[in-house]
Amino acid sequence: MITDVAATDATGYDAKALPGIHTRLKLRGLLPAERLVDGGYTSLVHLEQAAREHQVTVTGPLPVNSTRRHRKNDGFGRDDFHIDFNRRQVTCPQGEISRGWHGPYPTSSPTAAPLIVARFTKSQCRPCPVRTRCTTTADRARTVSFPSRELRDLQLRVRAEQRTPEWKARYAARSGVEGPINEFAQGHGIHRCRYRGQPKAHLQHVLTAIAVNIERLSGRDPRTRVRSARPPAAFQTYLDQNDFPRSKSTTE
Numbered sequence: 445m446i447t448d449v450a451a452t453d454a455t456g457y458d459a460k461a462l463p464g465i466h467t468r469l470k471l472r473g474l475l476p477a478e479r480l481v482d483g484g485y486t487s488l489v490h491l492e493q494a495a496r497e498h499q500v501t502v503t504g505p506l507p508v509n510s511t512r513r514h515r516k517n518d519g520f521g522r523d524d525f526h527i528d529f530n531r532r533q534v535t536c537p538q539g540e541i542s543r544g545w546h547g548p549y550p551t552s553s554p555t556a557a558p559l560i561v562a563r564f565t566k567s568q569c570r571p572c573p574v575r576t577r578c579t580t581t582a583d584r585a586r587t588v589s590f591p592s593r594e595l596r597d598l599q600l601r602v603r604a605e606q607r608t609p610e611w612k613a614r615y616a617a618r619s620g621v622e623g624p625i626n627e628f629a630q631g632h633g634i635h636r637c638r639y640r641g642q643p644k645a646h647l648q649h650v651l652t653a654i655a656v657n658i659e660r661l662s663g664r665d666p667r668t669r670v671r672s673a674r675p676p677a678a679f680q681t682y683l684d685q686n687d688f689p690r691s692k693s694t695t696e
Contacts, residue, residue, distance in 0.1 A: 451646035480618035487555040534562040
C-alpha cells in the first residue's frame with residue numbers, strides 16, 4: 445500500500461524528501477518502526493535524524509568507500525587509519541600521527557555529513573617506504589576525511605550489519621516495494637507529467653497512487669481476505685452456553 449507521495453524537482457536529491465515524509469506520516473499516526481529504502485536515501489545524516497526525531501530505523505545499503513584505491517584494493521583507504529576522537533589525531537598504517545585536525549567542513553552534497561579533515565605533513569609522507577600505496581603525488585601529504593564521532597560510529601555499525609545474513613534477509617522484503625513503483629512507471633506513465641507546476645504534478649501523483657492502491661486491492665483473491673469476527677448476539681451466547689449447535693449461517 446502507498447501511504448505517502450512526495451513530488452520534488454527532477455534535479456533534486458531523493459534523500460532530501462525523506463525527513464518531510466517522516467513528518468507527514470507522524471502527523472497521521474502512520475510512522476513505521478523500520479523503513480526499507482534504496483541506496484539513494486541512506487545518507488548518514490538522515491539515518492541519524494530519523495532515529496533521533498522519529499525513532500524510525502532507516503534500513504538500506506549504505507555506500508562503501510568508493511575511491512579508486514579502495515575499488516582496486518591496492519592502497520590505504522580511510523578505514524586503514526586509526527581515528528582517535530579524544531586526542532583529535534589520526535594514526536596511519538605506518539604509525540605516523542597526524543599533525544593537524546580541522547573542521548568539520550560542509551561538503552558539496554546537501555545530504556552528506558560535514559567532514560573533519562586530519563592532515564599529515566610532507567616530512568612525514570615523503571620518506572615513507574609505502575607512500576605510493578597512500579598517495580600518488582610525490583609533493584603532497586596525505587589527508588584523511590571523516591564525519592563526527594556519532595556519525596562515524598553509526599557508519600561502521602551499519603556497514604557491519606549489512607554484511608550479515610540477518611540484515612540481508614530483512615532487507616529482501618523491500619523487493620515487494622518495486623512492484624508498485626513499476627506499476628506507477630509502466631502502467632500509469634508517472635515519468636511524464638500531464639500538468640505544469642509542481643503542485644499540479646503532486647496532485648497527479650497522489651491521484652495515481654490512489655488508483656494504484658484501488659487496483660491492487662481489487663485484484664486480491666477474495667478467499668485470502670481476512671474477515672473481522674462479529675461479536676455474538678445475546679441469543680447466540682445463550683445457545684453456546686447451553687451447547688446448542690450453531691447453524692451454518694452463523695459459522696461462516
